[in-house]
Amino acid sequence: MTNTTMDPITDDSFPDRARAEEIAEKVERFVRDVVIPYESDPRRDHHDCPTDELTQEMRAKAREAGVLTPHIFPEGGHLSQRGTAMVLIRSGLSPLGPLACNTAAPDEGNMFLLGKMGSDLIKERFLKPIVAGEKRSAFFMTEPSQEGGAGSDPSMMMTECHKDGDEWVINGRKAFITGAQGAGVGIIMAKAPEGASMFLVDLPNPAIQIDNVPNTMDSSMPGGHATLTIKNLRVPEEQMLGAAGDGFRYAQVRLAPARLSHCMRWLGACIRANEIATDYVNRRMAFGKQLIDHEGVGFMLAENKIDLQQCQLMIDWCASVLDRGEQGGTESSMAKVAVSEALMRIADRCVQVMGGNGLTEHTIVEQVFREIRAFRVYDGPTEVHKWSLAKKIKRDWKRDNG
Template identity: 65%
Template sequence: MTDLALDIASRVEAFVRGTVFGYEQDPRWETHGPSAELVAEMRAAAKAAGVLTPHILPGGKHLSQRETALVLQASGLSPLGPVAVNTAAPDEGNMLLLGRVATIAQRARYLAPLVAGETRSSFLMTEPASENGAGSDPSLLRTAARRQGDEWVIDGRKTFVTGIDGASCGIIMARTGEEATMFLAPLPNPAVRIERIIDTIDSTMPGGHAVVTIEDLRLTDADVLGEIGRGFEYAQVRLAPARLSHCMRWLGAAKRAHAIASDYACRRRAFGRLLIDHEGVGFQLADNVIDLRTCEQMIAWCADELDSGKRGSAESSVTKVAVSEALFRIADRCVQVMGATGISDDTVVARIFREIRAFRIYDGPTEVHKFALARRIRRSHLGADG
């Protein structure tokens, strides 16, 4: 680990603890995420503290995945931390993809203000299950882009589009013939209509998660992200690191929840002794320590794989499953150890529990990743024709 990353992570942690913790009871943290006013206020404070978008250095160089892990974990100590310092999904993943694939003009128009924390973005891939659209299986993609003169005309419906309400741009995945292509669309746009914001158990993403109708959206070749027909490939470029980033951020949140539950167990007395001295409680917290250390090592292993230049699809699937399941166990134990206090909003533990529960679904549910890993095992042992 470099001294630079250690210094950045230390400053991010100090900012989150000293400033962001104070916003956790702010009424502007609403049902569908922090309000635009609250986001702007927190980001202004992060900029003043020199920790805004800390994983991207001046000049545009990105920290390594191993270094990023330390920084994003520090930002995740509060559910609002990633939003405040601009390391949150979907912007963090979109910034990485734009940095790798976008043209110079696209970077100037979309990436620069994202890195500056001045705008937000969205990623439009998932489609309604009621229409048998793309979800965990991207091959079901129904949104289509067709040529009409010098324009691309896009029609379709998307769902669980994170943060599109208030976003300034969206990356849209659409079918172009037998393949898929990514398009960059400026927002808001009358051809991209938000039908509704979905009520979900999580509430940290500004703008929430929306159902969106795309009707007669007209774009040009200048709006194509990367090359035509390489959308599925670019999705993997984005998704593997994005899965790992979720692990990094929520590891920080789980550590926070564990610290609060441990403090509670070491102060609360029942049946003549501290809760920590009851085996049923102490062993749960001991299991948390084991799971936390395991998560750290899984994240480091996957980060090293990505830093070595590998695509990391299998490695990120393994890590996403192992870490999301372990972090949920940790959050659940914290709630249990704290009893009635654990299910209340008197501490941030209940909210962390809800957020981490959603993480077991986002970026592919556990079962889908296991299915993909099983197919790899089958190919390895039986071959393509086995």
């Protein structure tokens, strides 16, 4: 099959491009040669997510190939966001690629946050095993909506914490906590008198009870998306990330790059789905000619090519904003909306041009469709980001018109 991965970088204006290109090429070879054959591996849980056994087996091979956590360096450095895009897009060429290479959510975003904001103790005890691919992590922010808890609006947070001597005591409920089941590290957001705060904890912990792991349409993340109860969880003061009240500020440090990382990985998946669809319509005959020669089919692939290129340019633009040291909240919201909606169109067209074959488990196309549909909701639904952008437009108008 022809390699149709496109370079998302538009110029040579960032210093680590050569290093990023070298890493990206190694990651792509590993995903195509080693990871893709695992897509038919039956080791899946009740939710059809890869088991930890399967994940660790792939990570052992990634470690041997030198592509485990490839965007974070042994000396502690990190590729630029533009360089990270080159690598994460390649890791996303298989739904299993981010797991194998340790570039998956929520670990990738958690590693970025702890690398930026963690104390020496937190980096050694909690960050190091995540970077090494030995432990998975979970980010405990979202709460059950039916109980009035925080979702897209974190100011509604109901999970509370209070100081008791040299420890903090946390109580509350959380929902849709990706990867909580089977995770070894947790980052918990809770409301202190000073404001939202973050804590690092070892998992599992008897004070954190997983109530259920619902079946959801996406199935690429081990551990699913758990609902759980936190009851009298005691955390030593040194395991607080920063100071009490820093939680929302730290969440912003994590969220903009994490949104963009999702765009990178799922762009890789849609590039691969489009490869599969392109191969299919060039081999399949119907009504006396190849499917590609029917305009209704050929035009859909032409639209895919346009959308793929637009996604890459949007990712590169937002990454360049983050690389300048800007917070990038507005830009990442714009990228998240534009890329997730374009990827949905791409995935849908891939299913459509393949007909019945696009609905089966015989290729990853139907899974990519499901995963992208979920992506339009997590890390902020499209409508929430549009609402936030509209509020900024109004603020800017008031500022400019006094």
